[in-house]
Amino acid sequence: TQLLEQSPQFLSIQEGENLTVYCNSSSVFSSLQWYRQEPGEGPVLLVTVVTGGEVKKLKRLTFQFGDARKDSSLHITAAQPGDTGLYLCAGEDGGTSYGKLTFGQGTILTVHP
């Protein structure tokens, strides 16, 4: 069973600060997805990374997949109150596990005005 360790679990920062969320595993993933979930809603897909070393940017959000495809990070620049929410990473090991995502425990981000 693959495990994804996500850290930190909680993050409370002021508007304008930068932050990084980490997802780490001892297993190799064929792809890794980042989601954001707000209370009462389902997770919304932010990005999918597939290639080792890949970096993707989505406005102020930068996602990186580790060279060995065992870890990933999400960096937010100049956080805004609208970034508040639960951030989830989810990995897939491919093959017969196609579509079966293993989720990290999540990071609850609160950005104070």
Next chain:
Amino acid sequence: SAVISQKPSRDICQRGTSLTIQCQVDSQVTMMFWYRQQPGQSLTLIATANQGSEATYESGFVIDKFPISRPNLTFSTLTVSNMSPEDSSIYLCSVRQVHSYEQYFGPGTRLTVT
């Protein structure tokens, strides 16, 4: 991306009863999954809903407790049977196209069992 709807959005049920959750997608999708998110927890895969055949369940989940149907490429149901308070969770439908890495989730069904 696919637009996914779930019914009901929430329900409060009594112990021992069953609830069927519906998942409808606005386009044909290859793969459909059901996940559970227990209070304060992350998401756990229950099963893969296979069109025209029995669902494939993950360890810890059984067909008698969570029967699943998938009659076509746009619709699936999950039934939570003989409910207990431990079944109180958010149940989420998820879809994906084969040859795509992108996986999408519905809005969820928030179930409370009393």
